[in-house]
Amino acid sequence: MVCGGFACSKNALCALNVVYMTDVINASWWVLSNKTRDELERSFDCCGLFNLTTLYQQDYAFCTAVCKNQIPPCQMCGEKFLKHSDEALKILGGVGLFFSFTEILGVWLAMRFRNQKDPRANPSAFL
Numbered sequence: 001m002v003c004g005g006f007a008c009s010k011n012a013l014c015a016l017n018v019v020y021m022t023d024v025i026n027a028s029w030w031v032l033s034n035k036t037r038d039e040l041e042r043s044f045d046c047c048g049l050f051n052l053t054t055l056y057q058q059d060y061a062f063c064t065a066v067c068k069n070q071i072p073p074c075q076m077c078g079e080k081f082l083k084h085s086d087e088a089l090k091i092l093g094g095v096g097l098f099f100s101f102t103e104i105l106g107v108w109l110a111m112r113f114r115n116q117k118d119p120r121a122n123p124s125a126f127l
Contacts (some may be wrong), residue, residue, distance in 0.1 A: 045074070
């Protein structure tokens with residue numbers, strides 16, 4: 001299937017966000033120290049990462065977030081991380097589009113004005 005332009009890149013970024021980011025978050029979560037995990041769980045007010053492994057119950061048992069004692073129970077941190085990364089990617093995409101359009105404008109201006117004659121120079125010099 002061939003796609004081109006903005007729609008293809010947008011679809012690729014959406015796939016990147018859902019599939020790739022889940023793998024990246026899951027891999028990095030288990031590399032973190034217990035202290036860092038506790039700090040993330042407290043700051044994001046969530047417990048555990050994803051309910052994909054048997055380690056989720058162990059991770060949930062050691063959770064120190066405030067929401068653990070509340071009803072409804074805590075949201076999983078993986079969902080909050082994905083939501084946060086989705087917002088960050090949208091902002092970065094907007095910034096990238098802004099600079100892309102300013103670069104296109106700069107190229108157009110350079111092509112438009114680079115071969116103009118200098119009004120202060122000798123008019124017959126360009127003949």
